[in-house]
Amino acid sequence: MTPADLHRPIDTLAVGEIALIAAIDRAGLEPDTARRLCELGFDEGVDVEILHRAPFGGDPLAVRVGNMVVALRRDMARLIEVEAA
Amino acid sequence: MNVIAPITRQPVVALVGNPNAGKTSLFNALTGSRQKVGNYPGVTVERKAGRIALPDGRTCELIDLPGTYSLDPRSPDEAVTRDAIFGRMAGEKPLDAIVAVIDATNLRNHLRFVLELKALGLPLVVALNMVDLAARDGIAIDAGRLAHQLGVPVIETVAVRRRGLDALNAALSAIIGAAPPEPPNAAAGDLKALQKQARSLAATVETSTGAARRWSQRIDKVALHPVIGPLLLAAVLFFMFQAVFSWAEAPMGWIEAGIAALQAELAAAMPEGWLLSLLNDGVLAGVGAVVVFLPQILILFLFIITLEQTGYMTRAAFLMDRLMARVGLNGRAFIPLLSSFACAVPGIMATRTIDSPRDRLTTILIAPLMTCSARLPVYAVVIGAFIPARDVGPFGLQGLVLFALYIAGILGALVAATALRRTVTKGAAPPFLMEMPKYQTPALRDVGLGLYGRATAFLTRAGTIILASTIVLWGLASWPQPPANGKLPPIEYSLAGKIGAALEPVFAPIGFNKEIAIALVPGMAAREVAVSALGTVYALNDVTEDNAGSLIERLRGAWPLPTALAFLAWFVFAPQCISTLAITRRETASWRWPIFMFCYLFAAAYVAAGITYHAAVAAGL
Numbered sequence: 146m147t148p149a150d151l152h153r154p155i156d157t158l159a160v161g162e163i164a165l166i167a168a169i170d171r172a173g174l175e176p177d178t179a180r181r182l183c184e185l186g187f188d189e190g191v192d193v194e195i196l197h198r199a200p201f202g203g204d205p206l207a208v209r210v211g212n213m214v215v216a217l218r219r220d221m222a223r224l225i226e227v228e229a230a
Numbered sequence: 231m232n233v234i235a236p237i238t239r240q241p242v243v244a245l246v247g248n249p250n251a252g253k254t255s256l257f258n259a260l261t262g263s264r265q266k267v268g269n270y271p272g273v274t275v276e277r278k279a280g281r282i283a284l285p286d287g288r289t290c291e292l293i294d295l296p297g298t299y300s301l302d303p304r305s306p307d308e309a310v311t312r313d314a315i316f317g318r319m320a321g322e323k324p325l326d327a328i329v330a331v332i333d334a335t336n337l338r339n340h341l342r343f344v345l346e347l348k349a350l351g352l353p354l355v356v357a358l359n360m361v362d363l364a365a366r367d368g369i370a371i372d373a374g375r376l377a378h379q380l381g382v383p384v385i386e387t388v389a390v391r392r393r394g395l396d397a398l399n400a401a402l403s404a405i406i407g408a409a410p411p412e413p414p415n416a417a418a419g420d421l422k423a424l425q426k427q428a429r430s431l432a433a434t435v436e437t438s439t440g441a442a443r444r445w446s447q448r449i450d451k452v453a454l455h456p457v458i459g460p461l462l463l464a465a466v467l468f469f470m471f472q473a474v475f476s477w478a479e480a481p482m483g484w485i486e487a488g489i490a491a492l493q494a495e496l497a498a499a500m501p502e503g504w505l506l507s508l509l510n511d512g513v514l515a516g517v518g519a520v521v522v523f524l525p526q527i528l529i530l531f532l533f534i535i536t537l538e539q540t541g542y543m544t545r546a547a548f549l550m551d552r553l554m555a556r557v558g559l560n561g562r563a564f565i566p567l568l569s570s571f572a573c574a575v576p577g578i579m580a581t582r583t584i585d586s587p588r589d590r591l592t593t594i595l596i597a598p599l600m601t602c603s604a605r606l607p608v609y610a611v612v613i614g615a616f617i618p619a620r621d622v623g624p625f626g627l628q629g630l631v632l633f634a635l636y637i638a639g640i641l642g643a644l645v646a647a648t649a650l651r652r653t654v655t656k657g658a659a660p661p662f663l664m665e666m667p668k669y670q671t672p673a674l675r676d677v678g679l680g681l682y683g684r685a686t687a688f689l690t691r692a693g694t695i696i697l698a699s700t701i702v703l704w705g706l707a708s709w710p711q712p713p714a715n716g717k718l719p720p721i722e723y724s725l726a727g728k729i730g731a732a733l734e735p736v737f738a739p740i741g742f743n744k745e746i747a748i749a750l751v752p753g754m755a756a757r758e759v760a761v762s763a764l765g766t767v768y769a770l771n772d773v774t775e776d777n778a779g780s781l782i783e784r785l786r787g788a789w790p791l792p793t794a795l796a797f798l799a800w801f802v803f804a805p806q807c808i809s810t811l812a813i814t815r816r817e818t819a820s821w822r823w824p825i826f827m828f829c830y831l832f833a834a835a836y837v838a839a840g841i842t843y844h845a846a847v848a849a850g851l
Contacts, residue, residue, distance in 0.1 A: 177304060178661045183421050184299040185665060186339045191429075196447065200456040201552040205561070207454060207666060211429075212336045212443065214666040216548045216561065221661050 152226040155193060156206060156219045163194045164227035166210075173224045182225075186210045192230060241290040241406045242323045243282075244314060246347060247331035248340055249297035250541075250667035252359040254278075255389035256331055257294040258676050260398070267683055270321050275310045275582070277321070284403035285396075290326070300421070301346055306582050315350065317413025324413045326406050327353040329398070334364035334371055334386075335443065335668065337436060342421075342428035348382060350414035353405040356384045357398055362391065363668065368440025376435040390673035446541075446668040453545050463549055466542075470533045471636060474606070475629050478525035485525070489518035508704060516700025516762035521689070526610070527603040528685055530572050535680040539672035543568070544664060551662060557644050558651030560584075560662040563593040567643070570600035571636075572684070574810045577602075578817055588657045592650050594817060595827055598810050599643035599803065601636045604757040608801050609635055611761055615785040616794040638802045642834065654826070700762045707748070707767060726751075726767065740836060741796045741843035745788065753806050760806065792846035799842035805831035 152167045166189050171179040187193075187210055196214060197207040205218045247253045257265070261280025268277045278294040295314055296307035303309040310319060317324035330347050332340035348354055358373055377384035383401040387394030453459055493510045500506045537543050543565055551561030562584050570577030577597045584590040601609075609632055617631050706726035713723070730748035737747050745767050753760030761781070768784040785794070805811070811824040818824070 175661070178663070180302060180421060181299065181304065181663055183425060184339075184342075185663065186425075188422065188425050197450060197454040197548075198456070199454070199548055199552055200460050204555075205548065205551050205662060207450070207548060209443075211338055213339055214443065214446075216544070216551070216662070216664045216666055218551070218555075218662050221663070 151228050153228075154223045155195070155208065155225040155227050156222040158193075158195045158227065160195050160198065163192055163230050165230050166191050166193055166225060167228040168226040170224040170226070174221070178221075185215050186213050187215075187225060193225075193227060239410075241288065241326035241410070242293065243290050243327045243329060243402060243406070244293045244295050244325050245329050245331055246295050246311060246315065246343075247297060248299055248333070248336075248343055250665060251297065251331045251333045251340060252389045253297055253331045254294060255673055255676050256329075256357060256359060256387060257292065258673075258679050259389045259392050259395055261292055262675075263679070263682075265679075270310055270319065275307050276579075282399060282402075284406070285400050286403040288403065288406070290402070290406065293322070300343060305584075315347075315352070316415065324410050325352060326410050327355065327402060329355050329357050329402070331357045331359050334358050334361045335367055335369060337369075337371065338429045338432035341432055342424050344380065345424050345428055345431075348380060352411055352414060353407070354382045355398065355401045355405060356380065356382055357387045357389075357394070358384050359387045359389055361386045362388045362393075363670070364440070367444055368438060369436060370438040370440070372435050372437050376431075379431055379434065390670075390676070443668050449669050450545070453542070454548060459545075459549050463546055466537070468633065470530070471633055472625070472629050473533070474526050474529050475610075475626075475632065477529050481525040482522050485518070485522045489514055489522070504708070507708065508701070512701050512704030513697065515765050516704070517697055518762075522607075524685065524689070526606050527572070528681060530603050530606075531681055531684045532677070534569060534572055535677050535684075536672055537568075538565075539670065539676055539680075541667045541669045544666045547664060548666065553644075555662075557647040558655075559589055559592060559647055562662065562664060563589060566593055567597060567600050570597040570602060573602050573604065574598045574600065574807065575813045576684075578810070578813050581817070588651075588655045591818065591823065592647055592655045594814055595650055595655075595823065595830075596643040596646045598805065598807065598827065598831060599639045599646060601639045601802070602757070602807075604807065605801050607761040608757060609798065611764070611781055611785065612794050612798055615782040616789070616791055635798060635802055638799075642803060642838075646830070646834075703748075703751075703763050703767075740800070740840040741790075741793045741847075742800075742839070743789070743793065746793075746797060750806070757801065757804065757806050760801075791851045792843050795846050795851070796839040796843035800835045800839035803831050803835035803838050805835070 155164070155166075158164055166187060168189065169179075169182065169187060174182070191211055194209045195206055196209050199205050199207075203219070205216050206222055207214055207216050208222070245253050245257055257278065257280065260282050265278060265280035268279075270277050275296060280292050280294075281289050282292050283289050293314070295311040298308040298311045301312050301315065303312050313319035314322045315325065315328065328347055328350075330344045332344060344354075344356055356376070358371065358376070361371070364371065373384045373386050383405070385394050385398045385401055387398060453462060493514050496506060496509055496514070500509075537546070546568065547561035547564045549561075550564040554560055554563055563581070566577045566580040566584070568577075569580050574597045577600065578594050581590045581593045581597070584593060613628050613631055617628050620627050622630060703726065706729070707724050709724060711723070726748045727744070729751060730744040733747040733751070734742075734744050737750075742750075745764065748767050749760050749763035751763075753763055764785070765781045768781060768788065789797075805828045811828060814824040814827055815821060
């Protein structure tokens with residue numbers, strides 16, 4: 146098994162499960178959005194955790210990334226892959 | 231012997247930092263009430279400046295630049311910050327120094343921006359802010375080591391408690407030179423490399439990492455709970471609107487009594503005539519009818535400012551995102567729309583934080599449907615006159631009707647947004663990314679200064695646009711004078727009466743009488759003017775009665791209930807505010823959108839009032 150097989154999208158994490166960012170599909174994002182993700186601290190190797198899922202369908206997610214909490218929708222969260230911490 | 235004094239130059243220092251770093255609190259702590267709020271020429275970004283005295287005797291100008299995550303702007307606010315730093319912002323002198331404000335509880339992200347700023351080469355001081363909250367979370371930072379590693383002074387501050395201000399001023403006086411430095415010309419490139427550098431720097435200087443945001447996470451367990459969260463939000467909003475009505479009651483009574491006393495003083499001191507009529511029935515009645523609502527407006531702003539400063543506003547955006555997504559918007563639109571409950575003008579200005587142009591335009595177009603505080607005077611008068619003040623369960627019926635009007639506006643906005651996103655603002659949904667800051671206890675000073683700024687803005691409007699339009703209306707309603715043997719009320723002979731008569735056929739199908747038609751014309755200046763216009767029209771309509779009598783009493787006798795309800799429905803949608811149209815013109819840079827806004831709101835108001843009137847008549851009210 147290659148390491149990439151152990152990657153899974155961040156939105157599959159359970160609330161409170163801590164993981165590390167393994168890859169970000171930047172090609173699937175507008176350049177501006179990819180940059181803002183980076184500015185908010187999303188980067189390979191950083192620890193992340195889902196803190197909350199919004200009511201009415203579990204979207205958006207409140208994700209802790211480092212010491213920051215960022216709200217993002219699931220369609221974007223799927224572009225961020227994580228691996229076990 | 232002549233001694234030529236050296237020309238004293240006032241250095242310019244800018245506060246720069248990420249949103250939520252506590253920049254504005256630090257600005258308020260450093261400048262106190264000595265601050266000036268204005269606008270940058272050409273753009274509608276707010277410019278906040280103040281003066282600080284340095285320990286070496288110099289004074290310098292301190293400017294609070296809009297918060298930004300980097301020097302690569304994504305919005306007009308962020309572009310102002312970049313341009314000011316690069317010394318090419320119109321209306322701003324080149325900077326002598328930068329104070330980089332960073333949040334001690336979020337060192338690694340904020341340090342990345344510091345590294346970006348440091349690379350510019352301008353004199354720099356780092357304000358390591360919120361060290362108290364970091365300590366609360368068990369985070370310990372070696373500020374000395376950080377200063378050594380960065381090569382710039384690092385001052386620990388707690389802006390809300392005024393800690394570290396003297397040290398910050400001392401550090402500034404040491405780095406500000408006699409002549410301004412050359413403005414930088416290019417930003418450092420590789421974001422990812424800086425990010426990495428910032429993380430390792432943060433790891434070196436944090437002697438204990440603690441449990442960041444422990445308190446915020448505990449509060450969020452309740453505030454963002456799938457069931458309790460939305461209920462809490464509804465409760466907060468409901469409490470806010472009940473408070474607006476009940477807390478304001480006593481101070482409103484004092485203002486009314488004060489205006490009546492002034493009118494009586496004038497009537498006793500001056501001879502009967504047109505001047506007395508102008509002062510009492512035009513100026514005092516008109517402005518008085520508006521100023522009386524200042525307590526309600528202040529209470530509403532108090533809630534909004536407090537919600538903003540505690541950090542709860544972004545939680546509301548998080549909870550509301552799903553609902554906003556259904557009408558094609560995102561949670562970010564919630565904050566401008568919520569601000570529009572106070573006034574659509576700051577609400578529309580706040581849409582600058584929405585990065586998608588289509589979302590922004592949609593939000594601007596529906597912002598006037600949020601019940602602004604200027605509509606409160608209108609609602610308050612009509613509800614006071616026609617809705618009995620009895621209790622339904624634990625709530626007052628008047629408060630419930632007000633709540634229903636707010637809900638009607640919100641529902642109207644949701645329908646309008648859905649329709650707009652499928653037609654005039656059609657396009658792909660933009661990505662939603664929002665930082666959720668930690669919770670904070672707001673500082674009294676920050677709330678007070680925010681409230682003061684908004685109260686002054688409201689009173690300035692009352693003193694200019696509203697005063698001018700009430701005087702014009704008084705003139706229209708007073709001339710020409712009725713003939714000596716005239717049998718009709720004097721208003722019928724005046725210009726206003728003639729304009730009202732001309733407009734009457736337009737409004738008659740929706741149950742509006744001539745007085746309403748007259749009041750709607752000056753009411754174009756601002757919605758609350760309609761109240762003072764009604765006051766002037768009715769005060770002058772019946773000369774036998776005491777002119778200082780309450781407008782509420784007069785309306786009760788003059789309007790049937792269906793007309794009153796139709797008038798309320800009209801005001802849920804009415805496009806009657808020149809300031810809103812003007813700000814829309816500025817924010818969209820074309821006349822197309824304000825004209826579109828006016829037409830669609832007018833049509834919606836007309837239809838809503840018509841339906842309400844005929845339904846009420848059919849129901850036998």
